Amino acid sequence: MANLPRALENLVAELGKLPGVGRRSAERMAFGLLAAPHERAEALARAASELHQRVGTCDVCGYYTEDGVCPICSDANREDQVLCVVEDSLDVIAFERSASFRGRYHVLGGVLSPLKGVTPDDLNIASLRQRISDPQITEIILATSPSVEGDATAIYLADVLAREGLAITRIGRGVPVGGSLELIDGGTLRMALEGRRSV
């Protein structure tokens, strides 16, 4: 097998623990860093070591921030009426990238999962209940994943969040834009049929 110097092996091992990174990718990354000027490796080291020191979660929505309240929650130009509930911070980025939502977010920090022992107390649900006591909020969009656990979490939330004058909706299900119909699974097609709308 390959004889990697230990310091290189350490870096490959650490990079290989990151999501979506396999052994070969980790090697390419580590060798790329070794071939680059040493300032690049030091910049990466600094960025990684400062990460947990500087980034925390927003007091209001749970999204990552360096300040007490994140830029989205403190942005006066966003709509206060609609709250989009997502599983994690990456989902906030996905919505922001789509530029399709101008309301506020609430990050649950996961989904309910009896198998993994994740109960309502493990998610940011108490703070969500507190937020929606604000009568200004008129709609909650449940944007958890279209999976069994994501659906179960949405059903649970729809139940505990219900109050007079609050619309609770679930993001639309169906075929993804640009998707090839023949490659899409039956469950999604069934959802797409159920979710059909007049043209």
Place this chain on the structure above:
Amino acid sequence: MANLPRALENLVAELGKLPGVGRRSAERMAFGLLAAPHERAEALARAASELHQRVGTCDVCGYYTEDGVCPICSDANREDQVLCVVEDSLDVIAFERSASFRGRYHVLGGVLSPLKGVTPDDLNIASLRQRISDPQITEIILATSPSVEGDATAIYLADVLAREGLAITRIGRGVPVGGSLELIDGGTLRMALEGRRSV
């Protein structure tokens, strides 16, 4: 667009500079690290900062090592007769992984490229000429990439390395033209070694 806290954005930017890592992958990796215990980020930081401090190149073959001479060059059980000339250290790992070669290596540190201004003086060719003055060496395998530049480098080397009693071969065309050597499976590399021919 997404509002990333600056410390997180820094890490995404640094990870995104690594070979094969795009913006989205870098975000997944950084968020994964943020969600993990802080020791993981610190371990990555340490590994990255120690990389250039501890890893240098082998005095003999140019492969990465923490000592003066790499474990392959100092391994008494390897064949001294055959020298496999590769572009970079990742190629050594690829050959070692395929377990198809028991000789020694020589890492050029690149290929000749008039367009990028890479001349013979920029590669480890002087040390290669010195090494092959050892009459013990009877064969040089030119294992540069099957690309235009890799072929040109092989032709150049075949010319300058020629001496009495030295066979100079090129790895077989089992490898796809234009492919990147480091990504090729061990079986193909073995075929390429078996199919080598005199230049």
